[in-house]
Amino acid sequence: MSDYDVIVAGGGLTGTITAQSIAHYSNQNLKILVVDRNPATFPGRKSLAGWVCGDACSKEAVDFMTDRIKVQWTKPEIEHDVKGVMAFSPDKETAIPFDGAGYMLNRQKLPEIQNERCRKMGIELENEISLTGLIYEGQQVIGVQGTDNKTKEPFKKTSKIVIDATGVTSMLRNGLQNSTKVEKRIDRRDLESTGRYIMYFEPGEKDLTEFDPDYCIIHLDQDIAPGGYGWVFPKADNKVNIGLGVEKSLLDKRNQRLGKKDNVESLMKEYLHRNTAIQNAKLSNDPEDINNNSGVFQVSVRRQNDCMVSGGYMMVGDSAWMPKPIDAGGIGPALIAGTILGNNVVQAIEAKDVSEASLWQFNLDYIKEYGYKTAGLELFRRLVQQMTNDQISYGMKHFLGNMDVESISKGEHPDFSGLGKIGMIIRGALNKTVAEGLRYTSKENQWLVQHYNNYPKEPQGFDQWNKQLHQRLNESFTKIETFGS
Ligand SMILES: Cc1cc2nc3c(=O)[nH]c(=O)nc-3n(C[C@H](O)[C@H](O)[C@H](O)COP(=O)(O)OP(=O)(O)OC[C@H]3O[C@@H](n4cnc5c(N)ncnc54)[C@H](O)[C@@H]3O)c2cc1C
Structure with a gap:
């Protein structure tokens, strides 16, 4: 008999949303514990430096959460409303709008309010626990362990499922022992x-x-x-x-x-x-x-982890490398993923099956909603990263049509396939290289989106799928370097 149905490791932005989503989808019928290393006075703090973040978040992502799990954000956790994000070229002559209307959050106030909501939903919170790893029974994760900083005693609690929301430096992911599919280390x-x-x-x-x-x-x-x-x-x-x-x-x-x-x-x-x-x-x-x-x-600014579940274990938010590759926006994907994951957890527990195969649906649901586009955006980011200021300014001014801007503002990879066709005069060899690079990443993006649409429905198909993904990505990374200035 486990201590809890679900332990959420990490009570940051993602952890508390995920816990609330699980409580919502289970009609508050599951026993949920959120564990965090921070003292109760500093909930959700990323590190001793604070809640370091740009604090911006799209209204669309907040609405996604609110519509589904009825969690509403208002003032004071929302500090200021904005009409959108504007990305300026280095010469400032071109600006691309991103993301639509949104909010500036108060990241210190938000977790205080989130925690209050968690308590009202019957979710238990334990502070000042530094987690160091997972507890296993055979191939199955059955709990978490670490140290209680208040008593200096070892901390051990068991659960049917552990959700890893401990952020980008996750020790749980780094040391995960029951999966060859989940990636442990980031480049x-x-x-x-x-x-x-x-x-x-x-x-x-x-x-x-x-x-x-x-x-x-x-x-x-x-x-x-x-x-x-x-x-x-x-x-x-x-x-x-x-x-x-x-x-x-x-x-x-x-x-x-x-x-x-x-x-x-x-x-x-x-x-x-x-x-x-x-x-x-x-x-x-x-x-x-x-x-x-x-x-x-x-x-992190890459695609989400290629696999986000193993027996009894799921990852969400920064621990799964969810921030969007082109702008590092991690709050939106975290709200979407945390909301989705609540449903997956409840389904698995109701089915009395918390194996890798049973939790697999989370990979599919997240990819369908958001994750299908991130590998293409990762390539686009790599291409832009190696351009000069002149190339970025020229490219933003001359190569971005209305449709491309619309794609970018929706977080999709722009389609540059028409670039360089008859009638388009491109000034200078370096800008020709940029055009070629953009055409190339558009083409690769199409393949990648298709490949993610074919993400295996069950764990058995993963190794083959993942091999193809890595082969294609490795070729692309090498090719992209040839477009460098
Ligand atoms: C400088 C900067 C600017 C950013 N700007 C934006 C932006 O404007 N918009 C946007 O959408 N995103 C932005 N991001 C990304 C965004 O901040 C993250 O995506 C978001 O905070 C992720 O939340 P999380 O809960 O997954 O992780 P975190 O916020 O890192 O929370 C992790 C939680 O787990 C706890 N924890 C960690 N390890 C342990 C352990 N071993 N034991 C117990 N508890 C543990 C921590 O105490 C913390 O409470 C920015 C990031 C940075 C660094």
Whole structure:
């Protein structure tokens, strides 16, 4: 007899949504425990640096959750409304809208409210538990173990299913012993090092490409944010979440190219300093920001883990590498996945079967809703990462048609198959290479979407499917490097 029906490891944004989804779909009939290493005073904190995030989230994803599991977000967890995200080219001559209307969240307030909701739904919460691994019985995960930081005693609890929502650094995933299908380690090039400040400021020059109270602004710029981007997200007319992300090996190359020795922190300072719309910026001392106004953390920018379940074990959110490859937006996919997963868990427990085969449906349901497009976006990200500023500016100005912009704004890979056809004059050899690269990733994207539509219905077909995926991706990664400048 298990201690719980379900243990959710990690009570961050994803863990608490997932727990609520399970409670919703089971009519609060399952015994659920959420375990987190944070003290009760700092729920959902990612690390000692705070709840490091850009805090932006699309309304569409929140509606997905609210419609299905009836969890509603309002103020104060929503701090500010935005009309969308605008991505500016390095020369700032072109802007692409992303994602539609959305919200700026207060990531410190949100988990407090989420936890309150969990308690009302009968979900138990245990704090100050550092989990180190899973407990197994044969091929089946049957619980979690770690240390209770309050008593320094070992902590062990059993359950029918363990949900891993411990974030990108998940020790549970890294040490998983009952699956050869779940990927354990991430390639360093699929991680972005990111940092941000939450600040109040005095208005400087009025320049809507630098600060816009109605739009989240993204700056693509390989000098200030190599392999990533800078962002200026409004929290009020005079309050901002400003930060940037870089890919480490591309930062090294950029430093060599410019003869500099920058790191994420020095680039963040420079990015803030050069913003003419933001003057005399000061870190926010609001009670709900005070422990969260400056920090650095990492985020993955690849497709979700190729397999997200094993016997008695499921992963969701950052632990499954769900953030979108082109913009590192992880909240939307986490809300979608957490909502879906609740239903899968309840079905499996009702069927009295929590084997890998029984939990498999989660892979299929997530891919159908969201995951079908992420491998293509991963290729697109790799291509853009190795372009120069001039190439990105030229490409955004000349190669993006209305349809492509619409695809990008919906989070789909744009279709560049018409690029370079008769009548299109492309200036310079480097831009021809960009056009070829874009045509190539569009073509590969079509294959990948099709391949994900054929994701095996049962675990038996996975090895063959995954071999084909990796063969194709490895060829693509090599080919994409030939489009580099
Ligand atoms: C700088 C930055 C900017 C970002 N900007 C955006 C953005 O604007 N929009 C967006 O959509 N996404 C953004 N993201 C991504 C987004 O923050 C994540 O996708 C989201 O926080 C994922 O939530 P999670 O609950 O899966 O993981 P986390 O938020 O990392 O939560 C994990 C939880 O598990 C707990 N935990 C971890 N290990 C253990 C352990 N061993 N034992 C017990 N508990 C443990 C932690 O204490 C924490 O509470 C950004 C990320 C970064 C780093």
